[in-house]
Each structure stands twice: as C-alpha cells, then as structure tokens.
Amino acid sequence: MSQKRTFLNTTVGKKVLMSVTGLMLFGFLTSHLVGNFLLLDAIGGRDAFNDYAHWLITHPAIIPMEIGLFAVFVIHIVTAVKVSLASKAARPESYAVRNTLGKSTFFSRSMLQSGSIIFVFLVVHLYTFKFGTEHKVSQIKDNVSKTTELAVVEGEIKVDTTTIDTAVIESKRDLYQTVVENFAKKWYSLLYIFAMIVMGFHLAHGFQSSFQTLGLNHPKYNCCVKGISNFLAICFALGYSVFPIYFGFINPIGG
Template sequence: MALTGLFLCFFLIIHLLGNLQLLLPKEEAQLQYNLYSHFLSGNILIKIVSYVLYASILLHTIDAIYLSTKAKKASGETYVKDKRNRASKWYSRQMMLLGTIVFAFLVIHFKDFWYPYKFGSIETDINGNKDLYSLVVVSFQELWYVILYAVAILALGFHLLHGFFSAFRSVGLYHPYYTKIVKTIGIGFAVLMTFGYLIIPFYIFLKL
C-alpha cells in the first residue's frame, strides 16, 4: 500500500507537469501538448513505466479494499460507535470513500482520454500528431465535466493529506523529530497537487 502510494504520488507530479502545458497560449499549447503525448506513447521506457502505473493503481486499490475489510471485521460493532473523530481528522477516517471516488473518476478519465487516444480514431494536428489537446479542451468546456473533475481532485487532495504521511510511516521512515516536517511537506504536496490539477479545467472552461 505505502510503496504503490508513493509511486502514484511521484506519477502525480510528472502528470501535472505535462498537463500544465495546457495553460500555454492556444496554438502553442495544442502543438506542444500533442507532441508531448506522442513522445509518451512512442517511448519504450515510458511504456514500461505506464505498465508499472497500471499495476500500482490496481494493487493500491485491491490492498485498500483488503485492509478496509480486515479492519471492519477486527473492530466489529464498536468500529462505527466509537469516538475516533476526537483524535483524528474526518478525511483520515474516510480514506476508502475518497479512494473510491478517485478510482471511479480514473475509470471515466481513462475512457474519455486514454482509450480514444490509444485505440480510437481522432484527428491530427498540423504536425501529424494525434490531437489529444482538442479532445481535452472539448471535455473541459462542459460544466458538468469540470465539476466532476473538481470533485475527484478535491477527493484526491484529502486522500493525500492523510496518505502521504501514512505512507512514509508505513515504510519505516518515521521519527518523532521529523514528524512535523513530514506532515508539513505532506500538506504542502496535497495543496499543490490539488491547486495544480484544479486550475487546468477551470482555465480552459473560462478562457477557451
């Protein structure tokens, strides 16, 4: 759980850096983003990393379901009757729900972008690269999709608030002296990822 979570955190950074190209002026953004997407789809090393990504998502999900089920069985009736809210944040108690929202959105996200790009027939730009940029822009010009995306990213942000620190603690990188530092970094990371991913659909919806 911790290792796959940390790998997915690393992927979030790389994915965000690529997606920030969507904020460039329209013509430049189209050509550069499509070139970037073409490079990712044709690079053998990236393909290997993508397989690791898919496996990490599945393993992280399966592990989360297993641990959640195990915790509920071990806690029994008292699990829902205790007063853990006095000692923990609400999002730390709702990690399964938040993760489910994110996973459901990933399925939609893959269906709308990854599948058409990989197996569909989409138009190309003036450089001959598949025009993923236009596909993304058309989607983010729909208010309902922007709202759906925002809900998923907010769920991801709260998931990271607890998950980032927990992952480091689970792999043994824990010491009382560094606890506040790791928590601060975790909060900063969660806020940065949330803001970074949210600004893209709202920018496209309002400006393009």
C-alpha cells in the first residue's frame, strides 16, 4: 500500500476542515448579527451603533481576531474549491440522464453556487462598508462643553487656554451614516437581501451537514439537528434582511 495520507489530505479530513471552519463562520455571523441590531432606534440608534463600532475597531484584540477570521474564510473557501475539483475529477464523464432519488435538496445540491454568491457578496460588503465612505462624527467631551456654556452665561471672554488644548474633539467614524447611505440605494438593498436569502440556503444544508461530517449522527437527535439547521437558516436570512428592508424601504434616512 502506498504512503499514508496526512489527516488533512484525506477526503474525510478535508470535510472535517470544511465543517469546523463552517461552524466558526457561523459563530462570526451570530456576533455580527447581534451587533447589527444596534442600528435600530428601538434597540440602539446612531450613537449606540457608532460607539459599538468604535469599541470594536479600537479593541487591542481586533487585529489578531481579524487575521484569524480571514484565515478561516480562506481555509473554508480554498478547501471548498479543492473538494469540488476532486469531485469533478471523480466523475469525468457525466450521465446522459440523471434523476435525483429524493434525498438531496436544492440547498445541498447548490452549495458551491450559493457559496460563490456569498463570496461575491463578501467582497462587495467589505468594499462598501468596512472600506466604504468614511464619515466622521465629532463629539466634544461633556466637561468641556459645560465650561464653554458657563463662560457664555457670565458674559466674560475668559477662556482658559489649557482647557482648549485638552478639549481634543474626539472624532470617530460614523459607520451608521455609511450604512444608511448604502441601504438608501434600493437596488443595493435588494441585492443585499438576495445575498442573505442565498446565505440562508447555504446554512440550511451546511449547518446540519457539519454535524454528520464530524460523526455526530444519532437517530435520537437527527431530526432535531435538521430542524435547528432550517430554523437558523431562516432566522439568519430574515435577521440580516431587517436592515436593508428598514433603511432601504421603511425609513430611508440616508437618501
């Protein structure tokens, strides 16, 4: 027998890598969605969202986290391409007539296509949000504004120069503005919603499939895993669509 393959060079190992990175990306999607809800006035609003975004991008752990996330995306995508190419090679000549036997689903059959659409979306998303228009909000610290107020009331031009020097106007990115401006474009919002539905398709098969790949299959829990997978897919597709629907159609404040 020929040389044994390393774990990640086997078909099972590659699929384990796909499922583990997939579950990690699922975790990222969860935290991203929770943060997004701060966009809504009922929960957060402009200041709350910008404060959260500012906290996030100035956090010391953000660079290692972003590198890790980038690596997970790359591993998931590169492995997916490798797996797909290997599968193509495993059947060089296709059938003249081929029918489904009813077990596969539209979602399971279109993982490569849905994944590709999500990839395109991801690039556009980073370009238009993370690296999109940089609006700034300036916030003057509370104690400073009080000092100036006091000076006006007393009617004296008694300005303490040291106060002005330290009254550094805190300037942070107004990511909220970028969001509402992007979503005010109706075509952009529609494409965003389309991408989120496709992501739901991807999750509907991907989530449950990752359990099977990792060997977690038991008749007692199988229907539960399938149910949760479909439920989460719908939650994520709808949850992420709330923002383009709200800022694009219900309350387009950035137009």
